[in-house]
Amino acid sequence: GENVEQHPSTLSVQEGDSAVIKCTYSDSASNYFPWYKQELGKRPQLIIDIRSNVGEKKDQRIAVTLNKTAKHFSLHITETQPEDSAVYFCAALKPLVSGGYQKVTFGTGTKLQVIP
Amino acid sequence: GAGVSQSPRYKVAKRGQDVALRCDPISGHVSLFWYQQALGQGPEFLTYFQNEAQLDKSGLPSDRFFAERPEGSVSTLKIQRTQQEDSAVYLCASIEGASYNEQFFGPGTRLTVL
Numbered sequence: 001g002e003n004v005e006q007h008p009s010t011l012s013v014q015e016g017d018s019a020v021i022k023c024t025y026s027d028s029a030s031n032y033f034p035w036y037k038q039e040l041g042k043r044p045q046l047i048i049d050i051r052s053n054v055g056e057k058k059d060q061r062i063a064v065t066l067n068k069t070a071k072h073f074s075l076h077i078t079e080t081q082p083e084d085s086a087v088y089f090c091a092a093l094k095p096l097v098s099g100g101y102q103k104v105t106f107g108t109g110t111k112l113q114v115i116p
Numbered sequence: 117g118a119g120v121s122q123s124p125r126y127k128v129a130k131r132g133q134d135v136a137l138r139c140d141p142i143s144g145h146v147s148l149f150w151y152q153q154a155l156g157q158g159p160e161f162l163t164y165f166q167n168e169a170q171l172d173k174s175g176l177p178s179d180r181f182f183a184e185r186p187e188g189s190v191s192t193l194k195i196q197r198t199q200q201e202d203s204a205v206y207l208c209a210s211i212e213g214a215s216y217n218e219q220f221f222g223p224g225t226r227l228t229v230l
Contacts, residue, residue, distance in 0.1 A: 043224060104159075104219075106158035106160070107158055
């Protein structure tokens with residue numbers, strides 16, 4: 001089955017600096033990679049996603065890169081702000097032959113702290 | 117309409133008790149997932165429905181866990197003879213179609229087994 005590893009588990013940055021979180025996956029059939037932000041006691045919220053036919057995607061201060069050959073993808077947050085402080089999860093999804101998704105596998109999470 | 121809703125939001129059960137957790141996905145969403153999230157961990161996949169069909173239940177940790185979605189909308193996750201290790205937040209998520217797209221998560225049900 002799929003195995004998703006996420007690093008680092010905790011990350012502290014100064015406000016205005018960049019933050020990078022990395023994930024690796026094992027199953028080459030996985031083709032959709034979302035990133036979620038989860039604040040304490042809240043539900044995960046999708047912040048950006050990337051599909052396997054794309055190498056990079058950017059949305060304002062957030063970007064995701066994907067290296068299919070190496071089976072890793074990364075989240076980049078630039079100009080960090082205190083409100084970016086949260087736990088971030090990566091995930092990998094692979095399609096069923098019949099359509100739909102099977103066994104969404106999440107990373108173990110990165111607790112990001114942005115210090116004002 | 118509204119987003120994904122779950123009930124109850126909090127449930128305290130005595131060990132050995134049966135519990136039922138409800139998920140109301142966004143109306144019309146075809147795909148529905150259940151996850152278990154232990155404190156400080158990422159969500160762990162439990163099961164996946166496409167309409168009323170349970171296409172994958174390989175993440176259910178034991179035969180005490182059972183999920184259903186009989187009419188392809190509301191889903192119920194049932195846990196029989198609860199154990200302390202079942203204590204976690206149970207998240208439900210839905211997707212509009214059958215193919216990949218944004219998962220919308222519910223607020224979760226925090227289950228505490230005493």
